[in-house]
Amino acid sequence: MALLFKDPSKISAYRDRRFPGTQEEFEHALVTSTTVYVGNMSFYTTEEQVYELFSRTGEIKKIIMGLDKNTKTPCGFCFVLYYSREDTEDACKYISGTILDDRPIRVDFDWGFQEGRQWGRGRSGGQVRDEYRTDYDPGRGGYGKLVQKELEVQRQLVDYGAGSLGSFPPVIPTSYGRHGGGGGHGHGGSHRHGRDYYRKRHRDDERHTHESSKRTSDHESRRNTDHESRPEKNPRFRESGDSDEDEEDDRKRRA
Structure with missing residues (x-):
């Protein structure tokens, strides 16, 4: 028949090493x-x-x-x-x-x-059995102390890796504006800044082309006006550039 209770006559084989006697x-x-x-x-x-x-x-x-x-x-x-x-x-x-x-x-x-x-x-302050225990016991602090230390090291490595990935600033596409490759004031510029710069430059080019064309048209108009307003030469009067030989030839032809 199986025993339901512990036999009090049996002494535990455990020997406390701190016992001062034999x-x-x-x-x-x-x-x-x-x-x-x-x-x-x-x-x-x-x-x-x-x-x-x-x-x-x-x-x-x-x-x-x-x-x-x-x-x-x-x-x-x-x-x-x-x-x-x-x-x-x-x-x-x-x-x-x-x-x-x-x-x-x-x-x-x-x-x-x-x-x-x-x-x-135990070295960690608790019982020795909880130092080397590998199973999870929620009533005794979860895993053993050594396993907890290993898990903590792994968690720190994961956190360090995630922090390293997040420690670098995000890459911003650069645009080449009036400041060359920088495109900004110490931050590499932005895509919107470069787009606005090219749009403004395109408007400036159109304005320059329009003004140049207008100046050319005005110049041609003034030349035509000057030519039309200049009086036609009167053959009876000698201009400052006519010579005496030309005048003598004209008299002979009229005679």
């Missing part, structure tokens, strides 16, 4: 202690929830919540101190494996709480 002294402390270690808790489980559950097996002397040594926030474990050994054994027997805050918790005998054991022993 292995025999460690085992003796476990079989006489009135302290239990509670693991696999959610980071969001409160001391009140722990008290409500563990007070069902006996009177509780004290509860010490495990804290992240950097953030000073709960990191998923605690110590529960009872007044009697019998209540301690009942807690390990009946509560271990039950659901607390939607999670199955683990309850083991502990050799006794000492100041400093409430802090996480």
Whole structure:
């Protein structure tokens, strides 16, 4: 028949390396202690929830919540101190494996709480198990610390790449206006500026052509007017440019 409860006579094989004594002294402390270690808790489980559950097996002397040594926030474990050994054994027997805050918790005998054991022993401040955990556990901060660091590095690389692409100004098509290839005042000009310049230049060329044609027409008109208004030469009067030989020839022809 399968056992539904934990056998309190079986001592955990876990050996706390910070225990100051020998292995025999460690085992003796476990079989006489009135302290239990509670693991696999959610980071969001409160001391009140722990008290409500563990007070069902006996009177509780004290509860010490495990804290992240950097953030000073709960990191998923605690110590529960009872007044009697019998209540301690009942807690390990009946509560271990039950659901607390939607999670199955683990309850083991502990050799006794000492100041400093409430802090996480992981490099990041929490528990060691959360340093190397690769699965996603929403009740314990998501992924493990190492995985979170890798994801953060990848996110920074993606953000850096997106920022690099956006750090360059947009390319503006340049137009060659009166300022040469620049087309503007320090910004390369715009397409509209170049288009307006060519339109204005075309109007100036048309105006210049029209004025030139008008001047030519006026000049021709003045020349024709001067020619028509000039009096016809009278053969009876000698102009300043006529010679004596021409006058003598004219007299002979008339005679």
